[in-house]
Amino acid sequence: MSDFNIHYVAQLARIELTPEEEQKLGVQLGNILGYIAKLKEVDVAGVEPTAHAFPLVNVTRPDVATGSLPHDEAMANAPAKAGGLFVVPKIVE
């Protein structure tokens, strides 16, 4: 898999890797991609894809307000919060 660039894909996945991890995971993923390439052998002409074994479409519920988690309970696991909001580093200068 010469076109598999682990550094680039890890960035897309928002995962910071050490150089050692890049090296090791790159080799392992190369082996795995080599294995899954066997799907190229299968004739899939005219076959519809399956996203779900039992696709249900347009699953809705009655338009009725129901209870939900209180604000403070929903925020209870936040790593940083203030005034009922999540705190994050500055996004816009």
Place this chain on the structure above:
Amino acid sequence: MLRHLTISGLTAKLARRECSAREALQACLDQLAAVDGQVRAFMSHDAADALAQADAADRDLAAGVTHAQKPLLGVPIALKDLLAHRGQPLNCSSKILGNYRSPYDATVVEKLKAAGAVVFGRLNMDEFAMGSSTETSAFQTTLNPWDLTRIPGGSSGGCAASLAANMAFGTIGSDTGGSIRQPAALCGVVGVKPTYGLVSRYGVTAFASSLDQVGPFGKDVRDAALLTQVLAGHDPRDSTSIPRPVPDYLAALVADGGPQPLKGLRLGLAKEYMVGGLDPDVDAAMQAAVKQFQSLGAEVVEVSLPHSDYAAATYYIIAPAEASANLARFDGIRYGARVTGKDPAELNAKTRGAGFGAEVKRRIILGTYVLSSGYYDAYYLRAQKVRTLIRQDFLKAFETVDAILTPTTPTAAFKVGEKSDDPLQMYLSDIFTISCNLAGICGISVPSGFTKATASAPRLPIGLQLLGRPFGEETMFRLAHAYERSTPWHMERSPLA
């Protein structure tokens, strides 16, 4: 010993007031204290909360509540560490969740509580259910109670090991590619992967949403059927849950009787599964099981699942693709651990770099790649089409047979460390279990024998897998139950039990 009882044995004793729910729980807690230092099945447990639930069950029993009303009244049931249990930790055996505590109950936990169960404990697993041995857990490797130098299977290894060591009366796990059936086989207990959509996934940390299904571990088929009964049913909070009445699974078991209770049923052996690489003891157990089913009246015929050889490759595209999307929620912003950065993107990358283990990183990166622009059609879309062919293979086979019979795993439990450095070899240990999830059908693993003891290994459990039609759990349980009743394997206990 109280802890040796099955759920049906325990509920009979509770109903006769020969023991209390508190005593049943205490038997589990005592056993946990005695052996879990060696087995390491539990990440944590809240004894005070569990004792309060047991006391509430005892009050119900004293007030005349019956097991017909609450089928699990007073029965201690432990949970895999990915099921939300209000007020309790939930880590998915990962560092990235930090000190997370569930703010609500998963639907299956609500159902267990409504059925009177005493719900306790956080059972170890492979990180985010990605693995076949519990070795990818960020905290501990669970060991097999039959041989502490071996893995218990995975990802629900804590579920299987704790039950095999009698630290709970039943456990609840999840199965995305074999994560219930494989550890059940390797630990000598029963494990059920229900049909996709039978059990709600609300409050269950998602790995691969089109494959994940929650299911039970039991000491015998009856217990597993009873637990499935409690867990099953439509849930408006899970849009993939199927609105369909749940049959009476225990009634399907009682239908047995006579010397040939399986007369009229037909079992399939897939010729594609009869390939090399099977351990000789596993092969022998399989041959013996075929004879056993024939003696019970079932007809055994050969079937073909022509695309079997592509199941692992299909699975290792679809599952990582879905995982890469599902695990995007672990961003260090809303919950869990955080490693800060100069902007949110750097915060995300640093948090995920520090919080996820190697296997989870491998799968997220693989999934991101197969979904990325330019590769989507070649990998993901193609895999979805092969998935259609795999599903059609099974549906075609089920036109002629009621269930398909396979070994659950190609070998018995392997040694700790034996495959942990070779992810591809680890993936291929699931060859008999993954098609079931791709096809969305149901499966069960039941004890079917033991390996022969050798100089380097004691006798180790072997499992037999029955794969049933979509929503064919009744027939699957009936077959498994008749087999179990005619064989001694489920009666054997691990040395630590």
